Amino acid sequence: MTTDLNRFADTRELTPRRVVEELDRYVIGQHRAKRAVAIALRNRWRRQQVQGELRDEISPKNIIMVGPTGVGKTEIARRVAKLSGAPFVKVEVSKFTEVGYVGRDVDSVIRDLVEMAAKLVREEKELEVWDTARKQADAKILDLLLPPTPVQTPTTQGYAARPGDAPPEVKPANAASREKLRQQLEAGKLDAREIEIEVEDEGSGGGFAMMPGMPGMGGGAPGMPGMGEQLEELLGALGKRKRKRTTTVAEARDLIAAQTARALVDRDAVRNEAVRRAEQLGVVFLDEIDKICSRENARGADVSREGVQRDLLPLVEGSTVSTKYGPVRSDHVLFVAAGAFHMAKVSDLIPELQGRFPIRVELESLGKAEFVQILRDTDNSLLKQYAALLATEGIELEFTDDAIDELARIAAAANEQLENIGARRLHTVLEQVLDELSFEATEVGAQKVTITATYVCERIGDLLADQDLSRHIL
Numbered sequence: 001m002t003t004d005l006n007r008f009a010d011t012r013e014l015t016p017r018r019v020v021e022e023l024d025r026y027v028i029g030q031h032r033a034k035r036a037v038a039i040a041l042r043n044r045w046r047r048q049q050v051q052g053e054l055r056d057e058i059s060p061k062n063i064i065m066v067g068p069t070g071v072g073k074t075e076i077a078r079r080v081a082k083l084s085g086a087p088f089v090k091v092e093v094s095k096f097t098e099v100g101y102v103g104r105d106v107d108s109v110i111r112d113l114v115e116m117a118a119k120l121v122r123e124e125k126e127l128e129v130w131d132t133a134r135k136q137a138d139a140k141i142l143d144l145l146l147p148p149t150p151v152q153t154p155t156t157q158g159y160a161a162r163p164g165d166a167p168p169e170v171k172p173a174n175a176a177s178r179e180k181l182r183q184q185l186e187a188g189k190l191d192a193r194e195i196e197i198e199v200e201d202e203g204s205g206g207g208f209a210m211m212p213g214m215p216g217m218g219g220g221a222p223g224m225p226g227m228g229e230q231l232e233e234l235l236g237a238l239g240k241r242k243r244k245r246t247t248t249v250a251e252a253r254d255l256i257a258a259q260t261a262r263a264l265v266d267r268d269a270v271r272n273e274a275v276r277r278a279e280q281l282g283v284v285f286l287d288e289i290d291k292i293c294s295r296e297n298a299r300g301a302d303v304s305r306e307g308v309q310r311d312l313l314p315l316v317e318g319s320t321v322s323t324k325y326g327p328v329r330s331d332h333v334l335f336v337a338a339g340a341f342h343m344a345k346v347s348d349l350i351p352e353l354q355g356r357f358p359i360r361v362e363l364e365s366l367g368k369a370e371f372v373q374i375l376r377d378t379d380n381s382l383l384k385q386y387a388a389l390l391a392t393e394g395i396e397l398e399f400t401d402d403a404i405d406e407l408a409r410i411a412a413a414a415n416e417q418l419e420n421i422g423a424r425r426l427h428t429v430l431e432q433v434l435d436e437l438s439f440e441a442t443e444v445g446a447q448k449v450t451i452t453a454t455y456v457c458e459r460i461g462d463l464l465a466d467q468d469l470s471r472h473i474l
Helices: 017-025 031-051 073-082 093-097 108-128 131-143 177-188 226-238 249-264 266-280 301-317 350-356 367-378 380-390 401-417 422-431 435-444 453-461 467-473
Strands: 063-066 088-092 194-202 241-248 282-289 319-325 326-329 334-337 361-364 395-399 445-450
Touching: 017 031, 017 073, 017 093, 031 063, 031 073, 031 266, 031 334, 031 361, 073 088, 073 334, 088 093, 088 108, 093 301, 108 131, 108 249, 108 266, 108 282, 108 319, 108 326, 108 334, 131 177, 131 194, 131 249, 131 301, 241 249, 266 326, 301 350, 367 380, 367 401, 367 422, 367 445, 380 395, 380 422, 380 435, 395 401, 395 435, 401 453, 422 453, 435 445, 445 453
Parallel strands: 063 334, 063 361, 088 282, 282 334, 395 445
Antiparallel strands: 194 241, 319 326
């Protein structure tokens, strides 16, 4: 069983300097933004160490990141949450201004957060019981492969059973045969054998479908927030059915173990811990915050934008939201807002909302030098990803230093001449450069392919010269 847990079991290790060092592995530059979130993360740990009533009085210092798209705003917030094992949700707040948007309200942000917290807690608790679940799964597999033998009785010899008769006795399988089979199972010698098992039908929900916008469903009707989620959970639990499925022993072991682990986990413990983590550790990333800025003499859509700000204000200030896991307070949730602010300023937000984001950091645009670092120095860089993909076809892909420089130069030039989309331009450029190789990889066969500056120029170098064409392709 695999699970994506935080790398630091003891959050005391997450000093601000250590957090910045970890972020440097994935995000180039933006030192001020990294410092801000690192301090905010450490202050959450510090608050937990404060004793008495003062702890509840210490509120998180929410952050606004200002900068163009593709410079690392979302990645910084997401990586920080992942480092600390905190539940994290990203919300594009502009969607709340869309015409005809029904069925959910801003409270759904907190409901999504506690849902993510429950997922993290459930994975951790299932991991704790995984060894037990695996043993029980193996026992069930052995029962299917070597079922007990019915004991011959008058009933089993053809006589009709009468009401009140005891069920037929069964004789346990031979211990020696079962032990031999168990050793083969653990050694993987039975993995390819097919067996029939019973699995829970996850798609069944009692035949009741929740439709967006139904009263009390989704975001909840006024006065009944969260009622839809609770009803949906109840109907889902009642409607679970089991079905027969033929599969291999290897897959059956994983399916039965996962099913058993879910059953072994205490649902109440998951519920309580999920609420605690959402309240004390939750991180909400409010993207496109600049899209809900209102202008002077607001009318029409601007009025709607200001309405969204006023709806968000209680969440950021601290309120209680009803969820299917119970009431969740947002007082100590860390809110990180971000926006390009090309057409607006932070001061265009309503004063009450501005006051709830005391920390403001500006992120710089990325140029050729930063693109080179992104391609060469970051963990899980795009070059490593493409190399891993083509390695599955037997191709060993290598990029020379001059090729990396050329890729960075073209991406930077494209951002200057067209829209500045930051590091996302690298995806477009690399796809164009490797388009031919990716298409023919299955026919090329196992060999080493070296990408040079000449190779890059031949496939994309002249593209920028044609402005009309580059606007469509790059």
